[in-house]
Amino acid sequence: MSQRLWLTVVVLLAMAGLLACRPAAAPTPTPTPTAVTRPAAPTPTPVPTAPTPTPGVVARATPTPPSLAVPTPTPAGPQPKYGGTLRITQRDDPVGFDMHEPKKVSTYTQQALSFTHSRLLEWAKGPGTSNDMSIIPDLAESWEISKDGLTITVRLQKGVRWHPPVNRELTSKDVKWTFERMKAQSPEARLFPTLSAVETPDPYTVVFRLSNVHSPFFANLANQTMVIYAEESGKPEPGDAKGRSFVSPETVVGTGPFILESYQESVILTYKRNSNYFKKGLPYLDRVERLIVKDYSTGLASFRTGKLDILGTTANVLNHEDVPSLRRISGVQILKFAPFTSGENIIGRMDQPPWNNITFRRAVALAIDREAWLKSIYPEGGVILSGPIPSTSPFFIPLEQLGEVGKYYRYDPEEAKRLLKESGYDGSVLTLFTTTGYGPAYLSRTELIKDILERIGIKTKIEAQEYSKWIRDTYRGNYTGGIVHIPGWSLGEEDEWLGAYTPGDTRNHILLNDPRVNDIVAKSRSATSPEERAKYVKEFVFLFHRELFRVFLPYGFTVEAAYGHVKNYYPKAAYDHGKRVEIVWVER
Template identity: 35%
Template sequence: MKRREFIRLTTAGAGALAATPTLARAQAPKRGGVLKHIGLEPPSWDIHGTVSYQTQLVSSFVRRTLFKFVNGAKHGPSDFTLAPDLALKADISPDGRAYTIKLRPGVRWDARPPLNGREFVAADVKYTMERAAKKSGYASLLGRIEGIETPDKLTVRVHLADAFAPFLHNLAEPWNGILPREVEDKFGDFKSADSLVGLGPFVLEKYEPGVKAVFARNPHYYQKGLPYVDQVEWLFVKGRATQLSLFRAGQVDVPFYDARIPRAEIPSFKQSNPTYPIVFWDWLAVRSLAMRTDKAPFSDVRVRRAFSLAIDRKKWVAQYLDGQGYPDHGPVPATMPEWKLPTKDLGEGARWLGHDPALAKKLLAEAGFPNGMKVKCTHWPGYGPEYVEELELLTYSLKQIGVELSIVNEEYGNYIRGSFLGKYDETTWGPSSIFTEVDGYLYNFYRTGQPNNRSHVSDTQLDVMLDAQRRYTARSSRKKVIDDIQRVLADRMYYVYTPYPKNVSSWTPRVKNYGPKNSFDRGAQLEVVWLDGK
């Protein structure tokens, strides 16, 4: 394929661009109704000012991206086929450093001030990308932008310092939603709900802090006929028991931001709500114990390897996860099989993924801890009881080799601004964000100086490899480098990844064309959903 052809990507880096969202064929869509969805309240409404997934979720209803992933019941959770959104196509220069993006004509911003329904133009894209490059915690996932041109009002040309294979794919992520300059000029930033003004399938009709956000159908949305529902009530209901009680009673349609229900509740749901679908699916967020590898004791690889050897991953999956999970889940998620290197191919590093408490104790003794150690571990318990239980299981595993993990629960704001970005004393445990491109799990977590490099990794050899995999646009060449990266990481053990469960989700039977999605783009997911019955 010539590089200047209309872009076509594989499913791993996204597939061929589809003209419109694909809908389920079995039933004709119906318009109308209010979808009641348990959601999460964002700490800020600025997609560049925080790496919070809560912000991405609510933003995506209103702010749209240049491309989006296909959604609907027909498409799997990790089907990242790209579809046009605010852009129609992109041409790539032969050297992979220049992207010429053609925008969709006739798209208009919200009719309310300060935009007053003006036309969406190339200057909006330029403003947003330049702002993201300066302020976003995910700026590195845009590559190194050298300059942005706007040859005409519907054309954007982005110049990169180096070829960057994930560039187009990452433009579909909700943290790349297009922002209007006038809103920042008026409010000074995008932190308040009043700043949520866009051109997506929905408009923010009402925001009640601590209660809910109500998103109504945008009558001026460019995709005629969408969305199908009149409104989405995004409910800030706290407490898992309350959420599930409302869901059992049919008072909410979707019981969590991604429709998840606890694994332990499956038998009772099958009994109390037999018509509710129950779906197991593979999630992409990895769980890991990050360590301050820039200082003792975790600067010593023997300590890190000992921690990994304490975990009986196969037993964890078989007994605790009832076989519904993966014993080796990192750094590349097992649910990205096109990139994941099997354990048997990891070379010497595979040894440290086994379960060997005796060797773990020996390594600790050699590192100067013959009597074990006590380590502080920060965590946000708000991820849910299953996460808390898994951290307890990790704590138990480490205790068997003489390591006492002292858990420090943090408030979400402090956690997302602190531990999540590597600002902690010794260790921190929790899930990653969701990345739909493999680079997010590698460059983000391991490249020296990156804000998401929670373990403070600084490895010159690894940096060279991480940079190289970004430059290869040929999939086979890139795969070889990523395989070698995984071998290095298994051996050096900068993070200890814990086994990872499959998610289980459910929704009320009246919700049609819904499917779980490994993305925080709820706007694209819910614009194709309709309701059948009361």
């Protein structure tokens, strides 16, 4: 396969279903939400009849399409119905609304902006796409690649308009401004290590110049963090690379399917239909109410009593133990799929003891009864091993095919005790870091990890951090003197999973800087054929299992519950929930 063809291969595998508990929607919040202070959006123009658009998905390996129509998926069968409100939840508040500030962006920020903002490309949505990470156009209309793979030209949709108060057409200058700001300060610059310049020859054309071939470039354009901003919607901020900040809700001005109408901290995000959305006929809903509910049991009760329409959206995972009782509720459908995600895992810093000792890491791995873990925590099913890349990736190597390097995934507590003694562990109490941000079920799994470790002689004390501290410090590797219970996470193309083990990456929680890994990742990124790239990914996977940089735990299938009046909803283990909701309608 030629370099040109390979570079157009949009193998974007990813996303995952994240972690812990699904926050419940507080019945109906009593506090009155504060309206976002910007001019109201124009009154939506009624749509007389629903269109019958065709679901357009660009296949994962598509050679240089000259033009790609923007898809507006509608299933065969019942016609969409306009109007109505969808009520869902998220587990915590957004940590601001800026995807590209100089710190790790929160999961909840990504979810919140998926309703309001657009990307150049996005992931497939609609029937049969729960594990399909193919990319489809969003703001982009078409693209092409130079023969040397170093120039990518993207042509934009025309007539895309910013929400009020910006109220103008999106142009190539917006894309250039966004990418330059991201490259100058954001951890998301990790996605485009070879991007050297962005040019705008005309209002609808963006030219990306690369210093070296970067095979996952298109996949990373679809990453959920790569939303496009309008410069004038930001607030002046002298410390920002481009002099603008997007932390406050007043700056939430996008080109997406919904407009942020109001936000009340710890209560609710309310969105209304964008009647000027560039995808003809979408969205179908008039409003989306995304209640912020931090208590899982409250959310469960709210769903049971019909105050919520969907329970268990990404990062608000529905506990498997609650599924049987929900199945008995009339009109409730259970949606289950194997997510494109890693499993939860146990980690430590690779530059500090005890985690920098491979014998200690092997002892931890042998202490886990994976069969028992899977059966007791995930009765709806799951996978024994999901790491270092997702079990649904074509690059994944099952446990039974790992041979000698997979031997430390067996359950052998006596060997674990022997190795622990050999490691030189002195019996000191280690801090086991975790967070309250993923709910009580996640914390209960931390308690189980503590019990498992203590059975082989590792003494621990749990430190459960508030989510804001967790995402600011521990998640970025800023911890000492202990080990960490890390959630599974949602990423894009396989390059992101490998890149998470390289210096400077926001998910390099273990602060690994291994020349072998760095070399493999660099070669994978510059591969000019799928076969060459597969060779390097396989090399990385086997190196990972030999070294056990992380100890992955079994991972359950993602489960969601939805009432029958919710139509055309197809879950995906990704944080861009708003992009899937744009094709949903309700029939009450």
